[in-house]
Amino acid sequence: MTSISAIKAIRVINQSRLQFVTPTAISQLFDLTKKNTVYKLLQRLEKYQLIHRLNHGQYLVANSSVTDFAIANSLVTPSYVSFESALSFYGILAQFPYPITSATTKKSVVIDALDKEFQFTRLSDRFFFGYQSINHQLIASPEKALIDGLYLMSKGLRRLDLDGLDLTSINKNHLKQLALKISFRPFSKLFLKLHL
Numbered sequence: 001m002t003s004i005s006a007i008k009a010i011r012v013i014n015q016s017r018l019q020f021v022t023p024t025a026i027s028q029l030f031d032l033t034k035k036n037t038v039y040k041l042l043q044r045l046e047k048y049q050l051i052h053r054l055n056h057g058q059y060l061v062a063n064s065s066v067t068d069f070a071i072a073n074s075l076v077t078p079s080y081v082s083f084e085s086a087l088s089f090y091g092i093l094a095q096f097p098y099p100i101t102s103a104t105t106k107k108s109v110v111i112d113a114l115d116k117e118f119q120f121t122r123l124s125d126r127f128f129f130g131y132q133s134i135n136h137q138l139i140a141s142p143e144k145a146l147i148d149g150l151y152l153m154s155k156g157l158r159r160l161d162l163d164g165l166d167l168t169s170i171n172k173n174h175l176k177q178l179a180l181k182i183s184f185r186p187f188s189k190l191f192l193k194l195h196l
Helices: 006-015 023-029 035-047 068-075 083-089 142-154 172-180 185-192
Strands: 051-055 058-061 079-081 100-104 109-113 116-122 131-134 137-140
Touching: 006 023, 006 035, 006 058, 023 035, 035 051, 035 058, 051 068, 051 109, 058 068, 068 079, 068 083, 068 100, 068 109, 068 116, 068 137, 079 083, 083 100, 083 137, 083 142, 137 142, 142 172, 142 185, 172 185
Parallel strands: 079 137, 100 116
Antiparallel strands: 051 058, 079 100, 109 116, 131 137
16 A cells, blocks of 8 residues: 555544554554655645644644543653643632643653643652543542642742632542652641641
């Protein structure tokens, strides 16, 4: 198979129910062995706006009903939505932040995709827990999102208006248990300011 039309390709992609594609996925889906053929097909799909480039080698299939959180999860793996975005999602933080904020065990990075900013902040492997899948998107629990935000704030990497947080939906016992896992004095001092 030397040449595949963009229309035929998008039909096959849609039938396979893929929302995101990569060169590897295209190669496997169409049994293509030549990298050049794969990239030319991706270029055609992008030219006709049947896919949208997210990052190097990552594309979103057009007309996919994908949330910004799911896009964030796909851009950097492993990652989960946390910090301001998760706090806003749960109604703990009143305003929704412009960037989509996530935690990762990889290097911190900011990615601009689809006219949005996706921020990924590195957390140590030992702090990479406390997230769940909600509608096929990985997001920190309300308590872990707050712990993540406070931890970065204690390191001078984030700002949170503690007085502006609505903690009524927070499970305070669970929050305290999570806080015990962080043995960092500036964090402990900051945590006490929550007056739980």
